[in-house]
Amino acid sequence: MENNTVAAISTPVGSGGISIVRISGSNAMHIIGKIFKAKNSKDMSKAKSHTIHFGFIFDEDKIIDEVLVSIMRKPNTYTKEDIVEINCHGGIVPTQKILEIVLKYGADLAEPGEFTKRAFLNGRLDLSQAESVIDLITAKTDLSRQSAVNQLEGSLSHKISILKGKIADLLSHIEVNIDYPEYDIEQLSIASIESTVIQINSEIKSLLTTSDTGKILREGISTAIVGKPNVGKSSLLNALIGDQRAIVTDIPGTTRDLIEEYVNLNGVPLRLVDTAGIRETEDIVEKIGVDLSKRAIASAELVLFIMDNSSPLSKEDTSILESIKSKKYIVILNKSDLPAVIDFSVLRNFITDAPIINISITESTGFDILEQTIKMMFMSGQIDVNNDVILTNVRHKNALHKAEESMDNVLDNIKLSHTQELLAVDLQNAYRYLGEITGESVSEDIIHSIFSRFCLGK
DSSP states (O other), X not given: OOOOOEEEEOSOSSSOSEEEEEEESTTHHHHHHHHEEETTOOOGGGOOTTEEEEEEEEETTEEEEEEEEEEEOTTSSSSSSOEEEEEEESSHHHHHHHHHHHHHTTOEEOOTTHHHHHHHHTTSSOHHHHHHHHHHHTOOSHHHHHHHHHHHTTHHHHHHHHHHHHHHHHHHHHHHHHHOTTSOOXXXXXXXXXXXXXXXXXXXXXXXXXXXXXXXXXXXXXEXXXXXXXXXXXXXXXXXXXXXXXXXXXXXXXXXXOEEEEEEETTEEEEEEEOOOOOOOOOHHHHXXXXXXXXXXXXXXXXXXXXXXXXXXXXXXXXXXXHHTTSOEEEEEEOTTSOOOSOHHHHHHHOSSOOEEEOBTTTTBSHHHHHHHHHHHHHOSOOOTTTOOOOOOHHHHHHHHHHHHHHHHHHHHHHTTOOHHHHHHHHHHHHHHHHHHHTTTOOHHHHHHHHHTSOTTO
């Protein structure tokens, strides 16, 4: 890595109380000494680490802004380099101007994620911890936030380290047996090797079982709200997000386009899509909306099929049921506050094992049952993010799958009575794949790809 000094705006660009321009690198203290004058005239080159100083940013003799400057000296910083953070007044013009001055006096503009990349390259974070920073920034619920924090603190790294240690220990015994067969060294029996491999592989498989829950915590459940016109789809969307996001009227066909929102459903993030009412129509615009609704159903992980409990089962209802039978879906009978008209026994002829829930959007009843049903369908009820190591990253999942395949190969080779040299090859592969998760055996291209997804200034 080059020893250049980099800078970027670390807060969202726009009007606000405070903006932060961050500088990291060997030249950070020199740059701030050139552009900042403390109110008490203190020399910044002598300022102690982790102190804050009040003063002014200058461009030559012209005052640019009144600021607070945080001084953090290596190695006890985020990047393990000298870091300066300029806390200026929020606003596009003063923030951009200060960044321009910092660049003018010798800093380079940071690439996306470069501060976290330096933290990784300088050994402060491993790669899985660095990736958890993105998860923390984009967390949609408290559960996803806590999961990201756990990974940032090293929960996954610790688990991977334990697995690698067990493989390394097994390899050391095997390789000693291979290299020094003439010495009187305690040799591991094939049965002992097989038992250890099964135990390690079981732990890998157990970790992989958390990936579905992890994907939900990270990305949310893609959820389509469908039904015929005027059954309460938009009202359900508004009720779940707590806002009048969708237009609600008594006129069928009001929703013509897809409306998408994230919602925190008792800790479970949903990516809700409110679709146009599905029905046969001659209206060209509404027909486009219906086609979009069908596409939304095809790509959804969960379909919330809402029906009007106060109206008889219609051909449109049964047609929609037929179109979603291959998906995970929940039937929601809205308007439970009104006399029921739908014949439940007839409805069950069209529905096999999908849950049916009665709700009243106007009276806000039935939502607790809906929440728990979704959680049971996708997350087996409760999940303890404080004590469980949860796999949230597709890259980690793929690396673990490769490690699992390598361990399966070891077991196959044992059954085929292959030599210990062949067992060692697959064990080494499993060790390397686990190392990809924490960044010990990963290519520069992958590292660049990971950090390019970060925002500027982080």
